[in-house]
Amino acid sequence: MNIVRKIFGGDIRQLGMVAALVILIAYFQIKTGGLTLDPNNVNNIIQGNAYILVLAIGMVLVIIAGHIDLSVGSISAFVGIVVAIAIRDWSLPWPVGILLGLGLGALVGVWQGFWVARVGIPAFIVTLAGMLFFRGANQYVGKSNTVPVPEGFQVIGSGSLPEVGPNTGYNNLTVLLGILGCAAIVYGALRSRARLTKIGAQVEEAWAMWTRLALVCLVILGAMFLIASGRKGFPVSGLILVVLVLVYGFIASKTVLGRHIYAVGGNRHAAELSGVKSRQINFFVMANMAVLASLAGMMFVARSTASGPFDGVGWELDAIAAVFIGGAAVTGGVGTVVGSIVGGLVMAVLNNGLQLEGVGADATQMIKGLVLLIAVAFDVYNKSQGKPSILGLFQRNRDRNRRLAEAESGTVDTQNPAQSSVTSTSSTLGSDS
Numbered sequence: 001m002n003i004v005r006k007i008f009g010g011d012i013r014q015l016g017m018v019a020a021l022v023i024l025i026a027y028f029q030i031k032t033g034g035l036t037l038d039p040n041n042v043n044n045i046i047q048g049n050a051y052i053l054v055l056a057i058g059m060v061l062v063i064i065a066g067h068i069d070l071s072v073g074s075i076s077a078f079v080g081i082v083v084a085i086a087i088r089d090w091s092l093p094w095p096v097g098i099l100l101g102l103g104l105g106a107l108v109g110v111w112q113g114f115w116v117a118r119v120g121i122p123a124f125i126v127t128l129a130g131m132l133f134f135r136g137a138n139q140y141v142g143k144s145n146t147v148p149v150p151e152g153f154q155v156i157g158s159g160s161l162p163e164v165g166p167n168t169g170y171n172n173l174t175v176l177l178g179i180l181g182c183a184a185i186v187y188g189a190l191r192s193r194a195r196l197t198k199i200g201a202q203v204e205e206a207w208a209m210w211t212r213l214a215l216v217c218l219v220i221l222g223a224m225f226l227i228a229s230g231r232k233g234f235p236v237s238g239l240i241l242v243v244l245v246l247v248y249g250f251i252a253s254k255t256v257l258g259r260h261i262y263a264v265g266g267n268r269h270a271a272e273l274s275g276v277k278s279r280q281i282n283f284f285v286m287a288n289m290a291v292l293a294s295l296a297g298m299m300f301v302a303r304s305t306a307s308g309p310f311d312g313v314g315w316e317l318d319a320i321a322a323v324f325i326g327g328a329a330v331t332g333g334v335g336t337v338v339g340s341i342v343g344g345l346v347m348a349v350l351n352n353g354l355q356l357e358g359v360g361a362d363a364t365q366m367i368k369g370l371v372l373l374i375a376v377a378f379d380v381y382n383k384s385q386g387k388p389s390i391l392g393l394f395q396r397n398r399d400r401n402r403r404l405a406e407a408e409s410g411t412v413d414t415q416n417p418a419q420s421s422v423t424s425t426s427s428t429l430g431s432d433s
Contacts, residue, residue: 016378017326017342024346028353035356036349039230042223047158047303049348050237051076051296053341055319056326057248058285058292060340063323064252065285066265066332067123070316071112071130075290076297077312078134079104083298084147084307094153098298105294108134109287117283126286131316139309148306156240157302161233170225171233178224182217189213237299241341244292249337261285266333321368322347325375346371 028036035041055072062069083101086092092100108130115126161173168175189209196203227234252258263271264281272278296315301307326343328335347368354364 017339017346017375020375021342021346021349024349024353028349028356032353032356036353037226039226039228040232041352041356042227043160043230043232043235045348045352046238046241047235048352049344050235050241051157051300051303052315052318052322052348053241053344054244054292054296054299055315056322056340056344057244057337058289059316059319060323060326060328060335060337061248061252061261061285062123062289063320063328063330064265064332064335065261065281066268067116067282067285068320069123069127069286069289071127071134072289072293072296072319073312073315074131074134074138075105075108075293075312076300076315077138077307077309078141078297079108079294080297080301080307080311081138081142081147084149084301085141087149087153088147094150097153098156101294101298102291105291106287108294109290112290113283113286116286117279123282123286135312138311142307142309144309146306146308149301153298154302154305155236157237157299157304159236161236161239163233170228171230172228174224174228174234177234177239178221178228181220181224185216185220186213237303240295240299245337245341252337257281257284262333264332318347319344321372325372330376343375 025036055076059069059072079101082104083097086100087094087097112123112126112130115121116123161171161177163171163173165172193203193209224234252261260271260276260281261284263274263276264278268278297312300311304311322344323335323340324330324343325346326335326339326341328340350368350371351364354367359367
């Protein structure tokens with residue numbers, strides 16, 4: 001156990017969701033006779049759940065800020081039908097249709113952000129109204145009809161990396177993507193270690209770092225070689241998801257904006273006293289959620305090849321479940337993008353495994369509900385006992401990296417780092433505002 005802690009850091013309970021995901025995959029791999037990790041099935045899991053994971057990325061920021069958004073499914077459906085009709089009836093090129101959809105999502109986000117941030121209506125009420133309004137708008141605009149989209153547009157939902165180069169038996173671009181990902185992770189770890197060594201900070205033992213990097217790269221390369229061995233390469237929707245995870249993970253953990261979102265969700269009044277403009281933060285998370293909902297809607301339409309009147313039904317519940325299973329707190333202030341993706345993958349693998357086993361939709365819904373309840377109950381129990389939450393590892397690493405960055409810039413008092421961190425954060429928030 002001590003060796004595992006040195007490799008991964010923190011309490012082993014903090015890796016609960018990752019362990020649950022691994023156990024689920026192993027269980028269904030055995031129960032389905034190897035179908036779960038079949039390359040084509042893995043590809044289908046990614047393509048079939050990418051839009052929900054995109055919603056989860058936006059939803060985690062909304063929940064961290066202390067809100068909830070019930071309108072994302074309806075917004076996705078509304079944008080999807082408008083884009084499909086615009087491409088069909090206005091002869092718009094499909095890239096222009098995508099830009100139209102993102103712009104429409106931004107307008108919807110501005111609308112909902114106005115009521116939440118400026119008028120002060122709770123987001124629950126605003127987005128409940130939005131859920132009803134945009135569901136009706138979807139039916140009105142589309143006349144309850146199914147509208148197909150062209151093959152070019154379908155790439156963002158069902159496309160995969162093409163075959164290039166010599167015939168190796170694998171999709172070469174997928175393998176290259178895995179190699180580049182591993183190289184970037186190793187480079188980042190070595191750069192961070194060199195930076196810490198330069199300022200005289202304590203660094204972890206080299207064997208622990210290299211063991212962790214080897215395990216991470218083994219997982220990445222194994223997954224990429226598995227997908228590359230199938231009929232298709234890595235999904236384009238998966239690439240979109242990876243880019244969003246990197247961008248929003250950086251925003252949440254490395255920027256002042258991300259720090260402000262956590263501050264508002266943790267204690268809005270204290271954050272305002274520190275100079276955080278909570279109205280702007282609330283406006284941002286609501287507007288950003290609508291833009292990501294529009295992207296998710298277009299990805300779904302692209303995969304299903306048409307926009308229909310029942311698109312988006314229940315999507316908000318799946319996104320919220322993914323965020324809470326990933327360790328976010330109901331009261332706000334806690335959560336990570338990576339944790340939400342892990343939570344979404346847990347639900348995706350559970351769905352897929354139950355379908356492969358022939359379990360009915362009724363039993364699947366009941367099992368998913370119990371999984372959500374147990375995951376949140378386990379997290380609440382740990383917190384009530386004074387133990388780290390499932391998300392503790394990710395939060396602790398984020399806070400540690402922030403303190404180390406402050407130490408490097410010379411803003412932390414090494415004799416009293418906790419107090420200096422508070423002072424530095426307050427000054428940063430105040431100056432930013």
